[in-house]
Amino acid sequence: MVRMLTIIPLLFLLTGCWSSQELDKSALVHGIGLDKSDGQLRISVEIIKPTGPSEQGGGEGGGGNGQNILLERDADSLIQGAREFIKDAKRRLYFEHTRLWVIGEELAKDNFIDYLDESRRDQMFRLNSYLFITEENPIDILGTSTLYEDLSSAEIVSALEQTQYIAEFTSVKIYEFYKLIEGPIPNAYLPIIKTKKEKDKAITSLDGTAVIRNDKMVGKLNTHETVGLNILLNKAKGGGRTVSLNDKEKVSLEIKKSETKIKPILNGNQLNAHLNIKIEGTLADNTTKSNINEQWISKVEEEVSNQTEKNVRLTLDKLQKELKTDISGIGLETYRKYPKQWQGIQSEWNEIFSNADIIIDVHTNITHQGLINKSINRNHKKPYNNPYKR
């Protein structure tokens, strides 16, 4: 007993690796930017400023809102850069709270996936952090001033978590990205982020989607096409849709439910796909003067269906004709339906997709028209008994 009691405390002294790290001796990275620079990797990081906002502003990257430190450095690899940052940051960098990765377009068109390897290999990185592509310098995205949060990274991430109310952008986490890349079709899509002038300061804004074919970015979809992509991917669970009945009259629909079913039929190398899109929504905004009745509603439903079809067709056209890249989910559905034939056609899938005949069938259902039935009636009725009129 006594021997045990002496041995056990002594064992504690034998431990060599001390994984304890004081918080005030660590630099916690919230956002990482990667870009290319002369064959090397340019890494920029956004670190929480521990002392809170002050007059001096950010680090050498400059700008920001005083809550963050921005550092930039060229390195051969991510981990080498992380270690070399200690020289600049004077503290060891911790990537456990990294929630944002911004990849410069130049790197995205090159071998950015190779550089991302460490994000899965090291236990320090979060696989549920978000990936972005930017046309600008990544450090500019990390350095934009924020509206609410302390850090631009945190604000961009919190914006993504509100996507259910808007179908105009895609959000992709690292593990989702890898799931796409390592799936049967090695194509992926990533949201594009850019800075926007708002009065005199720059704020970040999401704009379109980058299309990645075989590990490299090949093109982009604009915001409108992104909506079509979201419908194709069965990810447009919400958001509003405005349709014009004629030149002046517009009706908005609030989408409650949107379901896309893909039925591919493969004949040799000819693909016929049938898209069945079901939209359920409520009437959100009626700028017309017409009152609501069955007839009118079915007219609006038809119009919504038409517009949605056009929207999806636009996206598909771009993917098929211009980019020749399938990120639409048709490929995955085909793979599931024809697993045997898939082996033979996998290598030329993007070609098959480009030549595919795709039929789009949209069915819209307006479940209710909100709290009022009638619009304001401009032709007021005359009062029955006007006391001033004999």
Add this chain to the structure above:
Amino acid sequence: MRYLKIKSIMQKMKQNTKWTQEEQFNNSILFSSDVHKNEEKLKQLLDSSDDIIFHDFIIPLHDGRTLKALLVIVDGLIDEDAIRNNVLEPLTKESLDSTMGEELKQVKERISIFNTKKENNLEKSVYQILKGNTLLLLDGYSEGLLLNAPGYEVRAISEPQSDRAVRGAHDGFIESSPTNIALLRRRIPHPSLQFETIKIGEYSQTDITIGYVKDIADPKLIERIKQRLEQIKVDEINNSGEIEQFIEDHPFSIFPTIGNTERPDKASALLMEGRIVIIVNGDSVSLFVPSLFLENIKSIEDYSSRPYYSSFIRMLRFVSFVISISLPGIYIAAINFHKVMIPSDMIVPIIQARETVPFPLAMEIAMMILMFEVVREAGVRLPQQIGSALSIVGALILGQVSVSAGLVGAPTIIVVSISYIAAFVITPIADVTALLRIGLFIASSLFGGYGLIVAMLGLLTHMISLTSLGIPFMAPFAPFYFQDWKDSLIRLPLRWKKQRPKSIPNQRKTRIRSLPKTGDK
């Protein structure tokens, strides 16, 4: 000197302790028939201590003769009025009509005190006198009369300081065990409720009374407690806590495996569950065995409030226990070892609070825990008038100034405070939580979450290994008695608790035989 002599008497007791204690003085000094010789011997034995009063008086006899008599009492232990009115007055005012050799019988008849008995053993009488009996000796008789008319000051029955209840009885045990026994007897006026008394402590002669309901309690358990109590050979018992530590199964554990209460209503409820109550004379806290871990999260009030709220409160108490012991540990493990555990939005204020603190986090927490313990201990012992000053100083220095001075981070104060406040929810083991908190904090400051988990597993193993007088401490969870779960972390409606808990061994299983039907019919 006097103590030494009594010690020699008690040594004989020691060899042959019996619950009735009748045959201890077989070979000791007997009374002689001469009252003066008896007086001398008594004075010798008692070493003429100042608080012992020898009162000589003369009993007039019918035929003109007189009879010398001696009254021996301890000052302050006797109801003087009763002795004066019921003993001295009837014996001295009127002459005694009796023949030679019949006087003692006559005297006994004339004295109007309930509990009188003849005693021929002088040594035993000494000990009875010191316990508050009055000895009456008559010249010419080698027997004395022991009159039981104790009259000492006792505290009035009042609400206990600990274990308070809003809804429920407001009386509490006091320091006198006859009163405490009466409080229990009033609640269970059934012949099956039995009390047995043993005297423990050679000097203190403390009355230890065990109470149990004979029809319900397990006879093996009663026997075990009796045996353990008999084996205690000590000089003194000062309070119930000493008895607790002498008879418990695991005296080196940090968990108490014998419960205590100041509430007679709780004690009687426990008796009816088949438990045994140990009342220690001179202590207002009574013990009960077996006491399981769950006792600490139960309150007698749970049974009088609605089952839903009671269940909620019980779960809250348990969660508080876990929070109380582990929160500082989790905090340091999250910050120093597993930074990914902290929500990203929360880390910014934590970092900013940590930045100004000059100490390592472990030292910061250790300082806070130490200071909270100091304030708590000071608050417990201090008179109330100074207490309010202390709380102001404590709140100001610990809470406000140390943060603004940059000595301690605000999150640390929040964590340590929550941990302490949570401990106050489970007062019966607040002392245990204080130690466990420090233990778990050290484990996780050295080894992070890994250390915390290993330490908690060790704690759990220890808790499961504990027994209370042979009854598993963690019942009904380990061993697994599912039927007892209805009165554990949750309390189901009383209607469904038809059986006594299986965790406590008992002889009478059913406690509810029939109840009115539910509904309005």
